[in-house]
Amino acid sequence: MQSLRYYRELIQKIDAFTDSVVSTYGNRLQCRKGCSSCCILQTIMPVELVPILQWYAAQPELIQNTITHKKSDSCIFLHLDSCIIYPVRPIICRTHGYPVLLHNNVDICPLNDGIQFEPQHILHLENCNTMLAAINILFIKEIHIPALQKERINLQAFFQSPESDILSVVHALKGY
Numbered sequence: 001m002q003s004l005r006y007y008r009e010l011i012q013k014i015d016a017f018t019d020s021v022v023s024t025y026g027n028r029l030q031c032r033k034g035c036s037s038c039c040i041l042q043t044i045m046p047v048e049l050v051p052i053l054q055w056y057a058a059q060p061e062l063i064q065n066t067i068t069h070k071k072s073d074s075c076i077f078l079h080l081d082s083c084i085i086y087p088v089r090p091i092i093c094r095t096h097g098y099p100v101l102l103h104n105n106v107d108i109c110p111l112n113d114g115i116q117f118e119p120q121h122i123l124h125l126e127n128c129n130t131m132l133a134a135i136n137i138l139f140i141k142e143i144h145i146p147a148l149q150k151e152r153i154n155l156q157a158f159f160q161s162p163e164s165d166i167l168s169v170v171h172a173l174k175g176y
């Protein structure tokens, strides 16, 4: 699917950006395993759910058990201050904490405040969001699975569906 290819390319660009920030500012950044202050994700676009579902399909019991036992308001994928879907996390999770330009202001996690970032290390978040929204529109046109034909998906509601329902979406995705 074209939309999934575009999504993967966007992720590669974002990861290249954050790799460059990390290699430049290193230990001065507080973003690292164990810091979960920004893990409050509730909804995502359906195109972002696809890699998560493919990840889920490989270990449904582990993921279901972790989600089922959640009691806090944090992201359903946060477990013991770690992300259980880290390799397939959505784009917002890949940019959180790092300097982003939003409405002509540089936004940064307070824990990273005080670092002087060079302009090339500031991500233009509105451009990213515009690209992601366009990719998601294309995805909704390309996909014919009703559960994924939505503007946004509530993670808690989706992953608290019966496991058979989730796996049937995974199965349907294999046709794409």
Ligand code: SF4
Pocket (backbone or CB within 6 Å): 038, 039, 040, 041, 075, 076, 077, 078, 079, 082, 083, 084, 085, 086, 089, 090, 093
């Ligand atoms: S998906 Fe992972 S990185 Fe993103 S908010 Fe949830 S736990 Fe945090």
